Amino acid sequence: MTDIDERRLKVGVLGCGPIAQAAHFESATKARNAELYAVCDVAEDLLQRMAVAHGALKTFTDYERMLADPDLDAVIIATSDTFHVPAAMMALKAGKHVLCEKPIGISVEEVEELAEVVKRSGRLLQVGHMKRFDEGVQSAKAFVDSEMGAMLALKAWYCDNTHRYRVTDATQPLMVRSSAVKRPPSNPKSNLKSYYMLAHGSHLVDTARFLGGEIVEVDVRLRESFGAYCWFVDVSFASGALGHLDLTLRVRMDWHEGFQIYGENGSVLARTYNPWLYRSSDVDIFHEATATTTRVLGADGHFYRRQLEGLAASVLNGAPMAGADITDGVASVRAMVAIARSADSGRPVRLADVSGAL
Structure with a gap:
C-alpha cells in the first residue's frame, strides 16, 4: 500500500454501477492523496451497500445535494455515456473538479x-482515458517527446475477444445490481x-493521439461478419506521420492490444x-544511437488509481495535468464521429468538418 498524504482530495x-464497483471505489480508497467522501445514486439499496462496503462518509440520492456539500472537492462521474455531459456541467457550475469516465460525450456539439x-x-x-497512466505507455511517450525525433508512422490496435468475461469475472468484484438504477x-x-x-474506440483513438499527436483526417473501412466488427482506419496526423488503427471486436483469440x-x-x-489484469504494458524501446532496447519493469499497473492521484495532484499542488483534458476529450469525440462518417460514406473525412453524434 502507498503512503497516505495528510492533505487529500475529498471525492x-x-x-454505483459496474465501472464504479470495478474501478473507482477502490481507486478512491487506495489513493495516497484522495479519499472517498461521498457516493450518489438514485437506487437506495445499491447506494447503501456501496457506502458500507467502501466506507464513504456521506450518501446522497440527489446529485444536486451532493454538489451543494461545501466539503466536497471533486466528483467522479461513473454513469452511462448519455449522462456524462449534463453531470459534468452541473459539477463545474457548482465549483467542483471533475473526473469523468470516457467518452466525455456522444456528440460533437455537446462536448x-x-x-x-x-x-x-x-x-x-x-x-477517464486511464491508459495514459500506464507506466509502459508513459515510457513510450517520454521517448517520443525527448529522443525519437521525427515520427514516420504509428500503428495501434485494440481487439477485444470472445472470452474476455472469463478474465474479468475472475478479477473484478461480484457486481451488485439494482432494479432502481437510472438508465x-x-x-x-x-x-x-x-x-x-x-x-472501445475511445481508448484506441486517445492512445493514437497521446503518442502521435493531432489527427486531422481518417479514411475507414468497416467489415461486419459472424457477429464481429472490424474497423481499419488510415490516419493522417498533423505532423505528417502516417497512421493505421485496427479496432476489432470480437476476435477469436486472446485479448490483442498494442502499438508500434x-x-x-x-x-x-x-x-x-x-x-x-492491472498489468502495465510491455513496451520495448529501441535506441538507434546505442543499438539497445530498454523496457520499464515493476511498473504500477493500477491505472484507475493513478489517474485519480494525478487529478488530485493537479488540484491540491498545482501539478500539470497528466491525464486527458477537455481538449483531448473533444478531439476524441470528433475522431470517433469522423470514423463513423467515413465508414458510412467510404470516403476520407476531416475531423474539422464533422458534426453530430455517433
Whole structure:
C-alpha cells in the first residue's frame, strides 16, 4: 500500500454501477492523496451497500445535494455515456473538479458546449482515458517527446475477444445490481457499431493521439461478419506521420492490444493487456544511437488509481495535468464521429468538418 498524504482530495462518486464497483471505489480508497467522501445514486439499496462496503462518509440520492456539500472537492462521474455531459456541467457550475469516465460525450456539439463551461468555471476536468497512466505507455511517450525525433508512422490496435468475461469475472468484484438504477432513454447496446466505438474506440483513438499527436483526417473501412466488427482506419496526423488503427471486436483469440511506432532515432513496440489484469504494458524501446532496447519493469499497473492521484495532484499542488483534458476529450469525440462518417460514406473525412453524434 502507498503512503497516505495528510492533505487529500475529498471525492464524491456519481453512480454505483459496474465501472464504479470495478474501478473507482477502490481507486478512491487506495489513493495516497484522495479519499472517498461521498457516493450518489438514485437506487437506495445499491447506494447503501456501496457506502458500507467502501466506507464513504456521506450518501446522497440527489446529485444536486451532493454538489451543494461545501466539503466536497471533486466528483467522479461513473454513469452511462448519455449522462456524462449534463453531470459534468452541473459539477463545474457548482465549483467542483471533475473526473469523468470516457467518452466525455456522444456528440460533437455537446462536448464543445461542455468545453466552454470548463473554460468559464476555472475548475479542472479530466477525462477517464486511464491508459495514459500506464507506466509502459508513459515510457513510450517520454521517448517520443525527448529522443525519437521525427515520427514516420504509428500503428495501434485494440481487439477485444470472445472470452474476455472469463478474465474479468475472475478479477473484478461480484457486481451488485439494482432494479432502481437510472438508465439512459435507450439501450446503448441496441446499436453495436456506436456502442463498440464509444466503449472501445475511445481508448484506441486517445492512445493514437497521446503518442502521435493531432489527427486531422481518417479514411475507414468497416467489415461486419459472424457477429464481429472490424474497423481499419488510415490516419493522417498533423505532423505528417502516417497512421493505421485496427479496432476489432470480437476476435477469436486472446485479448490483442498494442502499438508500434517508427521514428528517426528509434522505434517502439508495445503489448497492452486487458486492463482488469492491472498489468502495465510491455513496451520495448529501441535506441538507434546505442543499438539497445530498454523496457520499464515493476511498473504500477493500477491505472484507475493513478489517474485519480494525478487529478488530485493537479488540484491540491498545482501539478500539470497528466491525464486527458477537455481538449483531448473533444478531439476524441470528433475522431470517433469522423470514423463513423467515413465508414458510412467510404470516403476520407476531416475531423474539422464533422458534426453530430455517433
